[in-house]
Amino acid sequence: MTEPAGPATETVDSYGMTAERAFADLWSRETLTFRERRLILLGLLVGQGLDDQVTLQLDAALRTGDLDETELREIVVFLTHYAGWARGTRLNSQVEDLAGRVRRDRSDRRNPTG
DSSP, rough: EEEEEETHHHHEEEHHHHHHHHHHHHHHOOOHHHHHHHEEEEEEEHHHHHHHHHHHHHHHHHHHHHHHHHHHHHHHHHHHHOOOOOOOOHHHHHHHHHHHHOOOOOOOHHHHHO
């Protein structure tokens, strides 16, 4: 749902703002760390086969430092046994693709060409 924000061409995504605020509140609570929340969420998403969201969370976990490559690979091993081999295989591909992309990005920043 969008609502007018000012001039006729501007709109506000009130649902998006509400959802963003709700998730920000969830992630800022103090009882669980970001890392713990990320682990729980990854298990849930993998278990439900929500691959697009898994990709987003893996990227966020690695780039923020919540989890490193070794830990992500261990998550693959662990979740494969609980979520099944098909989902585990897909998760492994996602982790390896992400790790490769992040390494290339870091390398490109250290060694700019041109």
